[in-house]
Amino acid sequence: MSELLRVAGLTVRHGATVALDDFSLSVRRDELFVLLGASGSGKTTLLRAIAGFALPAAGKIELNGQDIAALPPHRRPVNTVFQSYALFPHMTVAANIAFGLRGMDRASASARVREMLALVRLEALADRRPHELSGGQQQRVALARGLAPRPALLLLDEPLSALDRALRTETRDELVRLRRQLGTSFILVTHDQQEALTMADRIGVMRDGRMVQVGTPAEVYEGPNSRFVAEFLGSANILPGMLLAGGRVDLPGLGTIAATEGVAGPVLLALRPERLRLGEAGGINRLSGVLTASMYAGEAMTHTVRLPQGAEIRITQSLRDGLLAARSEPGEVVTVSWSPDACILLPP
Template identity: 45%
Template structure:
């Protein structure tokens, strides 16, 4: 973490309750200047509450909020949202229908002359590619254009910190990809420190320099997208970032057996009941190298295809194990590009052990 002189936003041991229900539980998070950080997690995990506390839209109950090294909430101090130097973009954009695009962007600008205000509005609209729509009204714009205007309005006062709450969730899938790409480039080019809330792990990985994954009001794991994907601290983190093949096993001499060969289980006691989580892309498929008697060698594993589906950029293969026929579990393998083996075709499977994770089995 960067030193204090570089921290644009700090949430320091923040807790927040609603009617006795703890929504945010001792949350600490620090953002360096120019960094994009995503608060990620399922609905009800407290991520939006944490963002609203940072913005001043929820009065701080416990902890501290510091923006650009200045305490804005805590120890009896509560600076109102409009004086915190934060830009806000919500999922409904909250544009004023009776104001033009330029009027919406100019609304939050204070202490500027008319010409300075006009120049700032044009600069902000230019950043998001909406300069030619300055005279239009919100109802004349598409959802993507409205989102860009909301971003321009938040950027115009040149805030220390940008706070985005599910800003792309109202857009359809294709437009969402385009607008979030544009938004990321605008934020990076302007050097704006950004805290964004999302429930979508792919969106978080696309947008974030760093992700803080939340569960039940607490940060479970924090780090780069690669760190959370390849080094998850528990089964919740591993499974949150996409589909997982899950097996159960018992540790024997620091290994657990799977249909795809043994998996390392260092640090677990002999006899420990564990879950083995394997990402679909960790299963590498190839034609069987048959021996003289027609059997498939055991280095790797033998599988039979149940179904194949092209998913666009990847193919998803449904498999059953031939090495452990008594296990009814079926597995998914994800292969880049077009790979559509026939049903009942036998294949050899090898496991990329860097994408197989072992955790103690959770009990109900």
């Protein structure tokens, strides 16, 4: 897949705050790229810089190999859908969608509006005003408006955060469908990791104005490159240890377990709660500890086990596997097991 957007060495300051620090990113044609990061990590600033609303102190922004840094926002083949949708309250749905088509002749513009209305399945509501629509419908109008002028790149800043859970799922599927159908690239910002994992072709995790990891959802989730990413995307039990020859890890106060080969030295062992099992069926690695809590959560149980050196680890166990676990009571000594391939080794 070829490159659509290339951002290199981008620095954006807001007064004394460095919102983006020597930031680089490459987005491919026809991809849904999801940006994840804590509040204040620079996600909105990045979208604003790409769209032309924030002025970089340094760096390059290229679209299709062309430097767009000097172009004003309306000349860039980029559109933004904001969190608040920013629909014009006095205009009908159709007029809102037509807004970005000024300059197109009347007949082509109204044909394009009809096409967009069909795309987001709002043909019947073309003459309503935004206050006569549900949140999800407003969201679809905002999307249609963003897509109408056929931008090469659509930027979406937390587009689903104002929707309730059911509508979120529906709109999420809709977004994925639209993106496939149109072949437009999307960069989408979200705080919701489930959303990131299910929607993204690739995920970029930001921290303090920098990109700390980029990869497919599975690459980032299964192979985080730092403790920060392991804990930001999903949850992880972290135990300090020493990687020895032969892929074994010595965990102080707990003994030695089998992991994967790597450079010998201090490491952090990260274990995803769903890769651990109560009992001995989880794999060759075993530790015993005291069960301190079990919590029912619908599709799974979450257990907490205190290890002999004092650390607590969490285990998420599907109820299908839960028979043994269900028989253990808090206070009992239990075994936790897992296989070597569940071990994620991180720099200390």
